[in-house]
Amino acid sequence: MRTIDHGQHQDIRDAVRALCAEFPPEYHRRVDEARGYPEAFVDALTRAGWMAALIPEAYGGSGLGLTEASVIMEEINRSGGNSGACHGQMYNMNTLVRHGSEAQRRHYLPRIAAGELRLQSMGVTEPTAGTDTTKIKTTAVRRGDRWVINGQKVWISRIQHSDLMILLARTTPLDQVAKKSEGLSIFLVDLHEARAKGMSVRPILNMVNHETNELFFDDLEIPAENLIGEEGQGFKYILTGLNAERALIAAECIGDGYWFIDKVTAYAKERTVFGRPIGQNQGVQFPIAESFIEVEAANLMRYEACRLYDAGEPCGAQANMAKYLAAKASWEAANACIQFHGGFGFAAEYDVERKFRETRLYQVAPISTNLILSYVAEHILGLPRSF
Numbered sequence: 070m071r072t073i074d075h076g077q078h079q080d081i082r083d084a085v086r087a088l089c090a091e092f093p094p095e096y097h098r099r100v101d102e103a104r105g106y107p108e109a110f111v112d113a114l115t116r117a118g119w120m121a122a123l124i125p126e127a128y129g130g131s132g133l134g135l136t137e138a139s140v141i142m143e144e145i146n147r148s149g150g151n152s153g154a155c156h157g158q159m160y161n162m163n164t165l166v167r168h169g170s171e172a173q174r175r176h177y178l179p180r181i182a183a184g185e186l187r188l189q190s191m192g193v194t195e196p197t198a199g200t201d202t203t204k205i206k207t208t209a210v211r212r213g214d215r216w217v218i219n220g221q222k223v224w225i226s227r228i229q230h231s232d233l234m235i236l237l238a239r240t241t242p243l244d245q246v247a248k249k250s251e252g253l254s255i256f257l258v259d260l261h262e263a264r265a266k267g268m269s270v271r272p273i274l275n276m277v278n279h280e281t282n283e284l285f286f287d288d289l290e291i292p293a294e295n296l297i298g299e300e301g302q303g304f305k306y307i308l309t310g311l312n313a314e315r316a317l318i319a320a321e322c323i324g325d326g327y328w329f330i331d332k333v334t335a336y337a338k339e340r341t342v343f344g345r346p347i348g349q350n351q352g353v354q355f356p357i358a359e360s361f362i363e364v365e366a367a368n369l370m371r372y373e374a375c376r377l378y379d380a381g382e383p384c385g386a387q388a389n390m391a392k393y394l395a396a397k398a399s400w401e402a403a404n405a406c407i408q409f410h411g412g413f414g415f416a417a418e419y420d421v422e423r424k425f426r427e428t429r430l431y432q433v434a435p436i437s438t439n440l441i442l443s444y445v446a447e448h449i450l451g452l453p454r455s456f
């Protein structure tokens with residue numbers, strides 16, 4: 070299938086595709102059925118250097134941009150895998166690269182690039198605040214050369230398969246700041262030390278094989294030097310990571326979209342009912358064609374979001390719109406794919422039901438479609454603030 074980015078970054082695509090081909094659908098199916106973690110796959114990606122794509126060359130990485138990182142994520146999903154197991158490292162990386170101190174970069178980046186450490190987790194969401202992030206209740210209080218953390222997080226991904234987490238906490242109470250987005254700070258948390266010193270973890274089983282957890286902090290002490298950037302500016306820093314995350318998730322949804330379209334197109338050509346291939350019926354063709362158009366259009370916005378991000382320009386609108394369009398397009402493609410597989414769409418061995426569950430997540434997380442619509446209405450169109 071010829072797509073709009075045909076030929077772009079072909080060297081990266083070919084190399085990632087070749088690696089992914091060593092992990093066929095049966096591999097991802099087995100991991101899903103066992104609710105396991107694709108250790109061998111993530112290790113292979115790390116050894117090949119793909120997980121260090123965004124780490125500058127001076128720190129042992131390959132110094133690529135978000136555009137290239139998004140191509141890597143897209144190809145994983147397009148091959149039938151799920152980047153959700155490892156995409157955290159990509160979007161967390163830039164938070165550390167852009168806002169970390171030189172000492173932090175020197176200490177962590179070469180070890181992450183070498184695969185000795187994984188930076189796969191970001192702790193933002195809380196049970197009571199929900200999407201209203203500035204209302205988070207987790208606090209960090211400076212005590213001598215330590216920060217003391219108390220509070221709770223929910224839905225935090227990959228804690229059991231990561232060594233480090235970027236944590237958002239309030240360092241100045243909400244009623245003492247001029248703007249509610251001030252007084253929040255981000256920290257690098259060593260997850261192994263934290264478990265021994267006041268962080269407890271409760272896994273949350275969910276519809277996708279995506280490791281998520283509730284975290285409880287009870288006087289967790291972390292070294293003062295683990296603060297990233299300036300105290301009180303964490304919300305701004307976390308937004309950099311969130312924009313990268315949205316552009317990467319858009320690319321993953323685009324990979325999913327192409328996977329569903331390839332899969333259903335092949336099936337519709339081959340499955341014969343009433344004496345002709347089901348794909349000869351326009352009732353079958355049109356939803357597939359429609360989702361292909363939408364995936365292609367979303368792809369344009371994804372490249373624009375990545376281009377702006379890599380140029381260091383504001384990209385909040387484009388990253389949000391890319392994520393919205395791509396998640397919608399992959400969901401339409403998933404619906405067409407499951408529908409036209411008939412009963413077989415529900416059989417695990419066809420992989421459609423697994424990918425269907427996986428791509429559904431992106432209507433809700435990491436930001437729900439309503440919140441993107443509200444962002445565009447208020448910040449792009451200038452409509453009155455609704456909340």
Ligand SMILES: Cc1cc2nc3c(=O)[nH]c(=O)nc-3n(C[C@H](O)[C@H](O)[C@H](O)COP(=O)(O)OP(=O)(O)OC[C@H]3O[C@@H](n4cnc5c(N)ncnc54)[C@H](O)[C@@H]3O)c2cc1C
Pocket residue numbers: 190191192193194198199200201223224225226227275277279281430433434435436437438439440443456
């Ligand atoms: C599998 C999974 C993995 C996750 N991983 C992480 C992670 O690693 N780190 C992390 O920090 N978080 C993570 N999350 C959390 C995720 O980012 C949130 O679930 C998501 O942002 C939605 O927040 P919420 O669940 O609190 O929903 P709420 O904020 O409670 O919203 C619920 C619903 O109400 C709608 N809504 C709320 N307010 C409005 C409004 N003003 N106007 C219109 N509609 C509104 C929303 O659109 C949403 O559909 C994960 C979630 C899942 C399911």
